[in-house]
Amino acid sequence: MTDFILPIIVVAMLVGFGSIGWLTEQAHLRRLKAAEASLAHIVVTNLKLPAAGMTVIPEPFVIGEVVIGSDYLKTALASLRGIIGGEVRSYQTLMERGRREALVRMMREADARGAKSVINVRIERAELGSAQLPAAEIIATGTAVH
Amino acid sequence: MLVVNTETIPGHEIVEIKGLVQGNTIRAKHLGRDIGAGLKNLVGGELTGYTELLTEARRQALQRMLDQASELGANAVVNVRFTTSSVAAGAAEMYAYGTAVVAIPNA
Numbered sequence: 001m002t003d004f005i006l007p008i009i010v011v012a013m014l015v016g017f018g019s020i021g022w023l024t025e026q027a028h029l030r031r032l033k034a035a036e037a038s039l040a041h042i043v044v045t046n047l048k049l050p051a052a053g054m055t056v057i058p059e060p061f062v063i064g065e066v067v068i069g070s071d072y073l074k075t076a077l078a079s080l081r082g083i084i085g086g087e088v089r090s091y092q093t094l095m096e097r098g099r100r101e102a103l104v105r106m107m108r109e110a111d112a113r114g115a116k117s118v119i120n121v122r123i124e125r126a127e128l129g130s131a132q133l134p135a136a137e138i139i140a141t142g143t144a145v146h
Numbered sequence: 147m148l149v150v151n152t153e154t155i156p157g158h159e160i161v162e163i164k165g166l167v168q169g170n171t172i173r174a175k176h177l178g179r180d181i182g183a184g185l186k187n188l189v190g191g192e193l194t195g196y197t198e199l200l201t202e203a204r205r206q207a208l209q210r211m212l213d214q215a216s217e218l219g220a221n222a223v224v225n226v227r228f229t230t231s232s233v234a235a236g237a238a239e240m241y242a243y244g245t246a247v248v249a250i251p252n253a
Contacts, residue, residue: 013188063204124228
């Protein structure tokens with residue numbers, strides 16, 4: 001009987017924390033969608049060259065950064081994937097959330113400074129040394145113009 | 147000081163190139179943050195402590211780069227890039243570099 005207690009606790013933790021993680025993710029994706037819709041007037045490109053007539057705003061360097069952590073269920077699912085191979089969907093959505101959140105923060109900064117567009121956007125993964133924990137560490141930079 | 151990550155400054159002309167400027171900082175995370183992040187990793191979501199760490203490091207590196215640029219007499223830095231590297235376990239470097247220039251607005 002006692003042999004079953006530990007596995008049961010582990011499974012309960014996975015399901016418990018995992019479902020909180022899932023709800024957190026769904027809420028985050030909804031927030032991202034709303035934020036992206038409200039910032040749709042900012043045209044974002046990764047083109048180096050500005051279109052004709054564009055001028056930089058007084059403080060043109062805009063940055064967005066975020067660190068989003070994985071949850072227990074995602075981490076467990078990913079390690080299972082490591083056995084059978086294939087697409088690791090749980091980390092795919094994690095990285096997607098990180099990138100979109102960093103972009104939204106960058107666009108918010110541009111919007112607050114009165115920019116119409118952000119050019120030469122670069123999205124990079126930062127290496128913070130927190131790699132022990134599966135996390136999306138993203139930094140997005142761009143040049144704001146109007 | 148105008149800072150951009152493009153090679154040119156839209157609406158401005160670069161009249162003089164002063165050279166490469168750089169700034170770096172190496173940050174260690176404190177234990178409290180690690181414990182907080184570890185707990186947050188159970189349920190997922192933003193690791194706010196680490197985001198703050200990223201912001202602080204980026205500001206510091208950028209500021210050091212800008213100080214160098216003003217020492218050179220530049221009024222703008224173009225093509226700014228960030229790079230991070232982990233120097234040792236628990237310590238990460240944030241490095242900012244760009245080209246210091248003198249730019250004037252197009253008439």
